[in-house]
Each structure stands twice: as C-alpha cells, then as structure tokens.
Amino acid sequence: MITTIAATADEAVADVEDGSTVLVGGFGLAGMPFDLIDALIRQGAGELTVVSNNAGNGDAGLAALLKAGRVRKVICSFPRQSDSYVFDGLYRSGRIELEVVPQGTLAERIRAGGAGIGAFYCPVGAGTLLAEGKETREIDGRAHVLEYPVKGDVALIAAHRADTLGNLVYRRTARNFGPVMATAATTVVAQVTDIVAAGEIDPETVVTPGIHVDRLVRAEARRLTVQGAR
C-alpha cells in the first residue's frame, strides 16, 4: 500500500511489538538507521530478534539497542569486532542468543523471504559447523545446504533519498543490506536524508521501488564516526 511520511522517527516505529523480528540495515556503521534505532529504544519494544550483518559497534545504534536489553536474539554474520564490546558482554554472560550465518547466505535468505522462495540449496557452508543440523543434498557433484527464508515483522533501513512514493536511492556502500531487507518485512521503515517530489528521481536509477516501503522519515543530520578496521 501507499507509502506514508512520518513526522518523526518515534511516530515511524510507534507500533513495533514485543517479540518482533526486526531487520536492521547497515554494514558496520554505513547504512545503519541510527534515528530509527534510537526511536525504537525510546519506544520500548523488547524481546526482539534482530537480523543484521553485525551485532553493533561502540555504544550507538544497534549496540545501544542491545545495551538497553531489548534484544533476545541476534542473527548475523559477524558479531565479533574490535568495538563490539556490548554484544560480547551480553553473549559471554549468556544474556543473548546468537545465530551466525555466512554473510552471503544471510543476504540470500532475506532476499528469498522477500521474493517468495520457499527454500534454496546453497553451496556455502556445506561440511562446516554452520551446516550442522541442516538438510544437505548433492547437486551436480557439489554439496549444498538447504537454507530457509528470513522475514521480518519490521525492517529499519537507511537510504539516501526518497521520493514521496517511497522510491529509494542509496549512497555508495551504504546500500548494502537495505534493498533486500526492504523486500522482506511486513512493515518497512526507511530513514532518508531527503524526500523529493515524485518524478524527481530518475526511474532508471531507483534501487528500492516504493512498493516495498511503508513509512519514510527524514533523518536528523548526523556526522557518522568512521570506525577503524574490523
């Protein structure tokens, strides 16, 4: 249905429920929807399952959500980073559950969730710890693991610019998980730096068509800190 424009990030995430699965865009800090996460912390929903590439950096964004004790489980490819101390502490004290998924398989499972694919056979991870307990099949002489879709109740993503119909463009490698996450959640909320009139984004360059976006909110200006390696 039609995309709406929320006046504030708080309004945009007001209806997230306890126990929701939340897809959170970003790769490290690039593409992380800080405003929406901050609003989600204020909103108070808990017992969340978070799907994101990492498990938070430093004290801001996803790390702050974890620190606030709102997350029951993280599904990600790379939780352990130089500045993932919030997650590390929760994990080591047994206060958070972790499912590690190879990065491309994570992206593909989210895509499958949005694309109506029931499951897919993937060669990545076959014969490793991460395939334990999963169905496998040999196809064309190669071992494959059966992987199931990942869907969210909510997706929180950051894009660069939107038009009033919800068409999105991203900026550089901040694109990362946004486009697939936008297809795979019941409610998709995007924070953007700019909202322009329909027709002001060249239709050839739209990355996420508005059909996938439920709510837009203008992001607060924010200077991102660039983290170091890892």
Place this chain on the structure above:
Amino acid sequence: MITTIAATADEAVADVEDGSTVLVGGFGLAGMPFDLIDALIRQGAGELTVVSNNAGNGDAGLAALLKAGRVRKVICSFPRQSDSYVFDGLYRSGRIELEVVPQGTLAERIRAGGAGIGAFYCPVGAGTLLAEGKETREIDGRAHVLEYPVKGDVALIAAHRADTLGNLVYRRTARNFGPVMATAATTVVAQVTDIVAAGEIDPETVVTPGIHVDRLVRAEARRLTVQGAR
C-alpha cells in the same frame, strides 16, 4: 576477466559452437539483441537451445534464427503470440522442441544459474501441468516445486549504454531479462548503442557491472517496429 570491445557483431559471436545453449534477452522486441542474432545466423552455429521469454516475433531477430533452422529447442514462457508464425510452424511440424516455464520461474532459474544457487523451492506452478515430473515439497503449508538453475554457454543481450569496463545501463522496460542473463552464461555479449569512457556512467546507476560482460559491440542504428498487443 576484462571486457573486450568487438569491432563487429560478427566478431563478437564468432566462437559460438554447435549445440550451445544461448540465452537471448528481450521481451518481445524490447531488449532483443537484433545485431547479435543476425550475426549468429551468418556465423552458422546450429542445434542451439535458445532460452528467451518468447519464441520470436514476425520474421526478424529470434524468429529469423528459428527460420534458419538453427534451433533445436526453445525454453521460454510465452511462445504463442499473434506474430509467432515461424515458431508455430516449426512446432506444429515437430521440428522444434519446447519447454514452457512460468515467466517468473524462468527469470529466477536464470538468476539462480548466475548466483550459484543449486536449486530452489518455488510456489509457482505447483499442482499444474508445468510441475509434472518435478519434485515438490510442502513448506509452511504451501506446495512448492523444486526448480533448477538455467545457465547458458552464451548470452546475447541488448543494453542502452556501456562504459569501456563493460558496465551497462538499460533503457526503460528493455531492461527485462538482460541483467539476469548477463550473470548466467560462460560468455556474455552485449550490443549497446553507445560506449563511453570508464567513469562516465554514475557508479550508483550501473545495472550490470562489467564483471558480467565479456564482449561489447556497438549496435547498428535500427528503428524497431513496435508490435501490437500480445
């Protein structure tokens, strides 16, 4: 490997072998690589399996390749059209084999071929004639059909503009099957109206990155005929 620029369409398709599987872009006439198909007819490779959405319109393009007797089998979603008389004649006289695949499943199977997916469970076609003989599985209460990737030895596609690294942009709905076919063949040949220097296509707007394109050739100027309904 690096993209090369062929002087002529004939040079670009010189090494297509008898018995090849050829992915041919286009939806009806939009995105049909006419120059490459004409060159392939002159080149003479036969016993081809052609994968394309349709099975030719009128007497040009794919229809001309069929008329020249070079195609053993067509894998497509919609052979029967108002002006598919060349295919219709071959089919009714038993001179061509046909595999009909739902359009989205065809696109997804080609994508899977390019994306290293071994197979996928797809709800489309379950319980219909087109699923006969295929493995099925119930997932989340819904019947799914196991579908396998489609790959080509060669893909012939038409795009709008390329840079010298093979990055491609398309025009309007002529984009259709080009981007997925470009990922799914051993040798990918693209005819384009224009080849510009690297850096002249905005990196945010590239649809097919050059990694997928082996050869470029400038298309002859050609006024396409627009066909009627169907």
Place this chain on the structure above:
Amino acid sequence: MTATHAAPGAGPVEHLGRGPLTTDELAARIARDIAPGSYVNLGIGQPTRIAEHLPPDAGIVLHTENGMLGMGPAADGDAIDPDLTNAGKVPVTELPGAAYFHHADSFAMMRGGHLDVCVLGAFEVSAHGDLANWHTGDPDAIPAVGGAMDLAVGAREVLVMMRLFTRDGAPKLVPVCTCPLTGSGCVSRVYTDYGVFVPGPDGVRVLETYGATVEELRELLAVDLIR
C-alpha cells in the same frame, strides 16, 4: 439502474431492470473495489481497461511484470517508445515516480506478495477458487503461460474479470475446472457481467447480480450459490 439495496450481511444485491454489465461497466465495477494507494497488476486483455476507471488521485500504482511500476496509459503517436511496453507488448507511458527493474526483481515482487491486487482473465474458475486461464486443454494448442501462474500465486488478492458464460452459453464458473489449472484456490473474487462472486470451501457466495436474480443464476450454474 434499479438497485435493490440491502443491509450488509443481508445477502446479495440484485441489480434488476437492467441487462448484464457491459465490458466497460464491468471494468468500472472492479475499479471501484480497488483501494486507494494499492499496487495493482492488470492482466493482458480486458483487465487492461480497468485502468481507465481508476480515479487519478487515488494513488493507485500500476505494475507491469516486464519491469515497471508507475505505468501510465497506452502511448500514441510520438509518445511511442519501442523500449517502453506493457506485458502485452503494447507501447505505454511512464508516470512521475515510476521505477524500472529487471525481470527477476519484478517477479520476486510478485511472488513475494508485494502486489495488493492483480486482475486476470479466465477460461474457468472453480467454486473453490481454482483458476484456469493459460491453456484451453486443446491437445493442438501451443502451450504458453507467460506470467499467469506467477500472478495467480503471488498477488495478495487475485481478482478475475470474465464473462460468466462462453459464447455457447456454457458457464465459466464451474464445480471443477476442466482446463489445465493456472493456480489452486488462488482466486479471491470473480467479477462477471452477471454478478460478483466469492469462491470458497463452502461454495460460492454471491455479492451482487446484474440483470438476473440469484435464483436465475442458480438454474444456469452447476455450483452452489450462497446468498
């Protein structure tokens, strides 16, 4: 038009004192049921005509499976661009806020349940909502499915637009489809010249009739019609 207005839940409205709906009236009738802001795919053929009846300010966005959202009306004259056609390969136009994408993304959108509504033609619809619209079953026919199965499985609501009877008078709303199926139990509503029907496990509920009473239709159809 003489309408027998009934309270909700009080059974079907019988529009009598008039004939069945013309194609144009049927297209307008379907258009009225499409909610503002919907993303809609209109199948090749008659459903295309629904576009003419959608209110321009309702924010309804048209999808064409060959890779576009924000499709405008058919193109004429200089507006014809061979690179811009609909799924029926008819030249069309682009509206502000349109977006182009490739075929795999377009059908992912469809199969993933992102389209609110699609409207398809049909050879037959069964009382249980099975759809047959891709193959007559004629052994001499060249099979061609296009995007019909993808649409039938993928859209949140699959509406059918068809005449209730063939030219020979045979009903097209049937107990069991005789033509090969496009999809099982996928049809949410059937809009016909003689009435609007909701197929389901307990039979076919009648929402409205045009130019005939429910009783009259009951005699012509072999399916259980529920008031």
Place this chain on the structure above:
Amino acid sequence: MTATHAAPGAGPVEHLGRGPLTTDELAARIARDIAPGSYVNLGIGQPTRIAEHLPPDAGIVLHTENGMLGMGPAADGDAIDPDLTNAGKVPVTELPGAAYFHHADSFAMMRGGHLDVCVLGAFEVSAHGDLANWHTGDPDAIPAVGGAMDLAVGAREVLVMMRLFTRDGAPKLVPVCTCPLTGSGCVSRVYTDYGVFVPGPDGVRVLETYGATVEELRELLAVDLIR
C-alpha cells in the same frame, strides 16, 4: 636474491641465500600471479596489502563484498566518506568505472563464480586444500564468519596468504585442519613466507621456496611435499 632457476616441470625453485619473504614481499609475490584484467577480492587483513603491488595499468578490478567493484585505495583526510568503506569497514575510495550493488547481488556475484581470484588469510590449510580461517575452535571464542565461507566457495581461484608457521613454530600447512573448516578442498594455492604450495589429492606440490630448501621444509611440516 639468489634464485635457482629451473625449467618448467623441473621442480621447485629454491630461493636461497636470503630469508623468508617479508609481508610486503609476500604481497608483491602474490600480486605477480594475478593476471591482468582479473576481478579480485582481497580479504580483510594482510591480503589488503596486495593492492599496493598490483600494476595500475593491468586493468585489475577490486571487489569488496559490501557492494562495490572498482574499489580504490584507502581514503585519507577529506576523502573519507562514512558511506564508502571496504569489507573491513576501512574508508576507501572509488575508481573510474566503479559500480555499487546491494549485498544479495554482491554475494550472488561471488557464489556464482564471477570473481577470478580471492586472496584470504588462514589459520590452517590442509594438504587437500581445506581452509580454516573463521574460527580458532576455542570454545570461548565468539563465532563470526562474515563473508569467509562465501569467498571460499565462490571465487574461481582461492589463494591463501599466510605465514607458514605460527609464532610458536607450529606449521599452518597441515595434514588435516584442527580448526573448524571454512570450506573443503577450496584452496588453489598457498602463498607463505617460506614458499608457494599447491594442495591437492596426492599431496602438496612445492612451486617455490624462500630462505629454506624443500628438504628443510619437509622436516618441519607433517605433509607430503611433492617436488
């Protein structure tokens, strides 16, 4: 550097009268084996340094799995853009002819066999080309795999860049990996400070040694070294 040049097929070249390769020399050695025009992914950590040794005119295009082809060198000062980082989250730059794409497309590219080469670090490589580089096996370690398994399975050639021995002197080229695997039989070549090796079903072929003879390495490694 004293090199014992040998005819092709005449066995390994032993570069003696010198020590093992420095990290920089090792990066340069690997760079020499990357064909002009290749599409290459350089893993996080030491493999990143190979970029400094690729000839700028060789048309080698770097992929970063977070969604870019045509990645340039690390960014400094005003060139730092928080929206443009490599897979190690280090700010980088963009070269002419770059392209951005989303994560599913990026890993489809990788898994679909479109990258010519990737170079990864490793904890261990087995004589059969199994790779272990994501998990030490330490039960207290927090597991984190990132894109390691995707790269190991997807690239046409998986090169490993590592020291041949741990700081404690334990060999990292081993008969069987003791750490949990990243991928089975996926490594095409192992580049180390002491030599270049090709793992395979019949043992490990030695292509070159640095600062040690094949015989000397044979005594230090528990794998069958083939000349």
